[in-house]
Amino acid sequence: MKPVEELMAEHQAILKMLNILEKILLVHKKDHIISIPHLNQIVIFFKVFIDKCHHGKEEKFLFPAFEEAGIPNEGGLMGIMSEEHHLGRQYVEEMSKALNLKENEDHNISRFSEASYRYTGLLRSHIEKENQILFPMGEARLSSMDRKKISDQFFQWEKNEIGWDQHESFHCLVENLGSIY
Numbered sequence: 001m002k003p004v005e006e007l008m009a010e011h012q013a014i015l016k017m018l019n020i021l022e023k024i025l026l027v028h029k030k031d032h033i034i035s036i037p038h039l040n041q042i043v044i045f046f047k048v049f050i051d052k053c054h055h056g057k058e059e060k061f062l063f064p065a066f067e068e069a070g071i072p073n074e075g076g077l078m079g080i081m082s083e084e085h086h087l088g089r090q091y092v093e094e095m096s097k098a099l100n101l102k103e104n105e106d107h108n109i110s111r112f113s114e115a116s117y118r119y120t121g122l123l124r125s126h127i128e129k130e131n132q133i134l135f136p137m138g139e140a141r142l143s144s145m146d147r148k149k150i151s152d153q154f155f156q157w158e159k160n161e162i163g164w165d166q167h168e169s170f171h172c173l174v175e176n177l178g179s180i181y
């Protein structure tokens, strides 16, 4: 699998999780029922699977390889992508804080929902830009040696920073929550 195909497959898992979160919030709006443990699991997915693993692979390995291949970073699409990763991190922090507040539960959920809607909107348009524009443009400039090098870097990053078990367990979490909601 090419490195961009691996990341695009992760985009599918990320989009599934965003849909699950939206369903959870819709059910809460309608019936006032919500599972805080599920929200906590989703926030961990956002922090570790999306930010550390997925955005880490893009920022540390893919974007520098694209830059070396002649695509401008600062002021270009990759600069925007990195800024959006940073903004997404702030929304996830806000979700995390809202879940840990000691105030009344309704207030916490409304703060959580507000940050969630911002985050889901941001990530959907972010993924669309990567899938439709940046990845095809960058991929076309990579040599087979570049691809091999990036794939190796991805492999090492997941193994050392995330761990295989945890990486797999995140895919299982998406499936499990998807079967509930």
Ligand SMILES: [Fe+2]
Pocket (backbone or CB within 6 Å): 055, 058, 081, 085, 126, 130
């Ligand atoms: Fe990204």
Ligand SMILES: [Fe+2]
Pocket (backbone or CB within 6 Å): 007, 011, 054, 058, 127, 130
């Ligand atoms: Fe991405």
